[in-house]
Amino acid sequence: MTSRSDATPRRGRRQAVDPRLLRYASASRGFFVAIAALALAQTAVIIAFAWLLTQALTGAIAGLPLDLLGPTLALLSGVVVLRAVLLWARDTVASRAAARVQAQLRAQLVEAVGTLGSEWLAGRNSSTLAITAGRGLDALDAYFGRYLPQFVQTMIATPVIIAVMWWQDWISGLTVLLTLPLIPIFMVLIGLGTQAVQQRQWKTLGHLAARFSDTVQGLSTLKVFGRHHRAVASIDDVTNRYRRETMRVLRVSFLSGFALEFLASISVAIIAVSIGFRLIDGSIALTVGLFVLLLAPEAYLPIRQVGVQFHAAAEGVAATEDVFSVLDATVPQSGARTGLPFDRPDDTPLPPLVLRGVRVARGERMLPPVDLVAPAGSVVLIEGPSGAGKSSVLAALRGAADFDGEATFGGRDLRTLRPREWLAWAGQAPGLTTGTIKDNITLGDTDPDSDLAQRALSLACAGGLDLAHQLGVQGAGLSGGQAQRVAVARAFYRYLRGRASVIALDEPSAALDSGTEESLWQSVRELADGGAAVVLVSHRASARAMADDVVTLTGMEVTA
Incomplete structure (x- = not known):
């Protein structure tokens, strides 16, 4: 306020x-x-x-x-x-x-x-x-x-x-x-x-x-x-x-x-x-x-x-x-961001996301270095106490925070790439806008696919929602959990549409009950097994069960 x-x-x-x-x-x-x-x-x-x-x-x-x-x-x-x-x-x-x-x-x-x-x-x-x-x-x-x-x-x-x-x-x-x-x-x-x-x-x-x-x-x-x-x-x-x-x-x-x-x-x-x-x-x-x-x-x-x-x-x-x-x-x-979208033939594997000694800047502070490798077909879990910098790592990936160190995707520096060329992201705040649920899921798509939007909604455990349902300002008309699942569906849709190779999710189950959370983890695992590289931030113990790799942040801060 x-x-x-x-x-x-x-x-x-x-x-x-x-x-x-x-x-x-x-x-x-x-x-x-x-x-x-x-x-x-x-x-x-x-x-x-x-x-x-x-x-x-x-x-x-x-x-x-x-x-x-x-x-x-x-x-x-x-x-x-x-x-x-x-x-x-x-x-x-x-x-x-x-x-x-x-x-x-x-x-x-x-x-x-x-x-x-x-x-x-x-x-x-x-x-x-x-x-x-x-x-x-x-x-x-x-x-x-x-x-x-x-x-x-x-x-x-x-x-x-x-x-x-x-x-x-x-x-x-x-x-x-x-x-x-x-x-x-x-x-x-x-x-x-x-x-x-x-x-x-x-x-x-x-x-x-x-x-x-x-x-x-x-x-x-x-x-x-x-x-x-x-x-x-x-x-x-x-x-x-x-x-x-x-x-x-x-x-x-x-x-x-x-x-x-x-x-x-x-x-x-x-x-x-x-x-x-x-x-x-x-x-x-x-x-x-x-x-x-x-x-x-x-x-x-x-x-x-x-x-x-x-x-x-x-x-x-x-x-x-x-x-x-x-x-x-x-x-x-x-x-700085002069990269072009990847021109990848269908029969070649998706390139890996690699972070080596990445230290994210938060004001005058530098967070501890982070090492992470997220190849295609894997789920990498980032965990740690509150304030350790989990969300800051995702902020660096999407270009919302400066960082030092080596961060590449497919061998190319992330600083030379536009996030929309390779990343599908869902944050803790749903970030929904006025319009239909379909409009929010297919955001940025000039030729939206209704069937794919419905599939993304189902994967996000919100298949019961009507794509034509009209939302108000900041997504008014949905509960907190529903709004969060629509945001996750937006990230899934972007990957399924072929517009992104990496899915980054920041506490996607924070507003979900345990049963719905388990279904969401199954969907994440399904997308990863289908070839997606998933970077997941979560404090839930259940996320460890389906993760291929776990990166633990200590929460220590280094003065710049």
Whole structure:
């Protein structure tokens, strides 16, 4: 019930576009190309609109008849329609890119969690990860739909518009160059405050999710000990803190919008006053002055909008930082595990699993060395007192714990193999998911075999269960013993399906009665006699009767 910390280091200075986005989400690359092309077209439309509007207004002031103004007004209408079409296209491209990037990052996050393994996951709170993968990545809609298009628009439109203004009236162009930097300066100052309060808000949301999850999981225990009222009060306290942090973010957002609008308005006013005085003394033509004046707000608008949209995108950016930190952690592991599945002809024996002097790391501790040989057709029992490291040995086999020493399967180092290529595993926690029993047994099989699933269920002494029975969250709907047998059936199915050569079982009979346990041992023996290599962790004396070899751990620990 205790919340575990999963805080990840954040960068001190947030980048507008994190380079890791391009690395981990390939869909973002095409998005930037498309959005840049649209931004260039929008810039041309903005300049054309200002020029055509200038021609129409000056023509009307000069008293031109409507038939002469008609072509200009028609072009002006066409430019307005084209600008609306470009805005629609930009929103469409952004929304589709956001959906693809969200899907890619979610898929990579799930794969990364699987790659890092249960030992890494044990140090994180799954509720916080769920918030990141769910609501956090959903917030990328604002990041892609508003912030990034406006950022690209600023990079393209602002320099082009300033260049056109300078070309037409260098004084106005110089005024924009001198006043424009004030907006980024204030954006940085306000952005630093925004980042701080937004990170506190995001952290509080993760804390709230973790606290709520822990309370729900331990509610029965809390009620028995009369502590559920305090848990409710704690959740209420975190909820109020999240509300206060949200209001702080909103206050900073409104302050930012006001400051940017004020600076832009003052800057445009300076240009307007300058043009007005020069129109009076005749040093500038009305056409040039009006054209430049119409362009002036457009020069400030993109960068102003970047500051405004930064707040809308802040939550999505914070979530991607959390996702990237998880994905970055997989780089060493994914780089090391480059092995391919065994290509074994049917008439050759399965390769043996060999451990020589394997010492599993548990935090800063190193467990005693373990020697083990599990050839095909054998059952190797690992026994020892609690805390001796029995489960840690299986954790090393499935890549969830680091270890020193020699560990090979078929002559190949286990560090270069993916566990799913050779191992079928059932742990002490069943690890069932929402879905049918069949879905849980055939987990990871793209073409599940119902007959084989039923056979695996029978071997696990749960043949009376209905494969179509629907389970709830974490396998709700089954007793503890039934859930454990379904997990064992999942391991059996993987072996029977030909997806694994070694079956590793961690206390598979802990929740079973003696009669059912004896039947399970017979099934294990049957699979071993059929060619499987079984590594079994059990404290039951009955397991010795059917084991071919027994490895006893002493329980001593060695400091790393």
